Amino acid sequence: MEKRFTGSGQLNTLQMPKLQIDNLTLIFGRERQTALQLLREGKSKADILDATGCTVAVKNASFQVEKGEFFVIMGLSGSGKSSLLRCLNRLIEPTAGDILLNGTNITALNEAALQQTRRKEISMVFQKFGLLPHRTVLENIAFGLELQGMAPRERNAKATEVVELVGLKGYEQMLPSELSGGMQQRVGLARALANDPEVLLMDEAFSALDPLIRTQMQDELLDLQEKMHKTIIFITHDLDEAIRLGDRIAIMKDGEVIQVGTPEEILTAPANDYVSSFVEKVDRKTIITASSMMDTKPTMAVFRKDGPEGSLRKMRATGLDILPAVTVDKHFLGFVYLREVLEVKKRGEPTIEAAIHRDVPVAYPDTTVEQMLPFIAETDKPVAVVDPKNNKLLGLISQTSLIIETTGNQPV
Numbered sequence: 001m002e003k004r005f006t007g008s009g010q011l012n013t014l015q016m017p018k019l020q021i022d023n024l025t026l027i028f029g030r031e032r033q034t035a036l037q038l039l040r041e042g043k044s045k046a047d048i049l050d051a052t053g054c055t056v057a058v059k060n061a062s063f064q065v066e067k068g069e070f071f072v073i074m075g076l077s078g079s080g081k082s083s084l085l086r087c088l089n090r091l092i093e094p095t096a097g098d099i100l101l102n103g104t105n106i107t108a109l110n111e112a113a114l115q116q117t118r119r120k121e122i123s124m125v126f127q128k129f130g131l132l133p134h135r136t137v138l139e140n141i142a143f144g145l146e147l148q149g150m151a152p153r154e155r156n157a158k159a160t161e162v163v164e165l166v167g168l169k170g171y172e173q174m175l176p177s178e179l180s181g182g183m184q185q186r187v188g189l190a191r192a193l194a195n196d197p198e199v200l201l202m203d204e205a206f207s208a209l210d211p212l213i214r215t216q217m218q219d220e221l222l223d224l225q226e227k228m229h230k231t232i233i234f235i236t237h238d239l240d241e242a243i244r245l246g247d248r249i250a251i252m253k254d255g256e257v258i259q260v261g262t263p264e265e266i267l268t269a270p271a272n273d274y275v276s277s278f279v280e281k282v283d284r285k286t287i288i289t290a291s292s293m294m295d296t297k298p299t300m301a302v303f304r305k306d307g308p309e310g311s312l313r314k315m316r317a318t319g320l321d322i323l324p325a326v327t328v329d330k331h332f333l334g335f336v337y338l339r340e341v342l343e344v345k346k347r348g349e350p351t352i353e354a355a356i357h358r359d360v361p362v363a364y365p366d367t368t369v370e371q372m373l374p375f376i377a378e379t380d381k382p383v384a385v386v387d388p389k390n391n392k393l394l395g396l397i398s399q400t401s402l403i404i405e406t407t408g409n410q411p412v
Ligand SMILES: Nc1ncnc2c1ncn2[C@@H]1O[C@H](COP(=O)(O)OP(=O)(O)OP(=O)(O)O)[C@@H](O)[C@H]1O
Pocket: 028, 029, 055, 056, 057, 075, 076, 077, 078, 079, 080, 081, 082, 083, 084, 237
């Protein structure tokens, strides 16, 4: 899936974020305000619990979610994911901080306006599906619309539309108890989608499903998202699921958001030892791409500018016996080798043309390490990374870094 977001937590600032969370804090317990004060004084969670009996579930969380983004919040049990998610639609009242939806501060809404937002703008899908047992699939899906006061004919038509979308056609008149877990979660998802919300909150939505069904549901959700372009905030404690689904991932620990980034950023630049230990076992080959491995300032032999003489000079200066050959405007032509450049010079040829090997494999910035495996050769040939639009050379990956990335070992 295409990853559209780059830079740790950096978003396209030309557009207003769909959701902006600023210093969100949630404290459970009676002496919340005292606890908040202690938190602001820099006291630890454990000290605050000792002093006040209050639990700091979310501590100063700040991040933005862009329109159409699939944003995953990941953390172990008790890290505060569900608490944070429930604050976003104020199922739980945050103790401090702001939540801006399309620039409007949700924390300042009165009850009526909040109801309106929950019905129209933010819908939630729960882990345990939350279905009404005595209502049919169609009635369950239409339930939110019924609460909004929509007439039966209209709401059934809307629910029938969504039924098709989530693959429940033919099951409309069944009761939840007649369905498998995966099917029940489709009903939960359909009910959330029937409201046509801008933001979908999904709380461990697939965690109760067995692994095969879970993978299938993940695929279907990604397919749906390709069509719907909703803003999705998805909670999971499973890193593989987070990597599979997320455009970006926020990692939580002890109530704090400790890193926000694309899966690749989190794997290549973990914010601390905790994140490193988390990502250790992930199969990096399918996630790391050429863009994060390449040297973006390689020495190049510039065709027509650098003749054999100039190319040899560059080889001598760098100690390299192979250089990428490019045109003056950086279009990649191939590689030149020391031995052949010497021969060209000996023959008195004015350019390095005859020395250029044009038939070499190239990678694009989003080519994964796995896709580059066939490029591992016995020779020390680097991999050229080019822009797919215009074939300009963007960087080089040395054979050594490719081997280290694929095997985890230094080449012998
Ligand atoms: N209603 C509550 N009252 C008091 N403490 C709570 C309440 N709900 C959660 N907590 C505490 O807040 C912290 C964060 O819990 P939360 O459920 O948000 O974590 P989580 O990451 O979603 O974990 P899980 O995956 O197990 O649900 C935990 O220490 C938990 O014990």
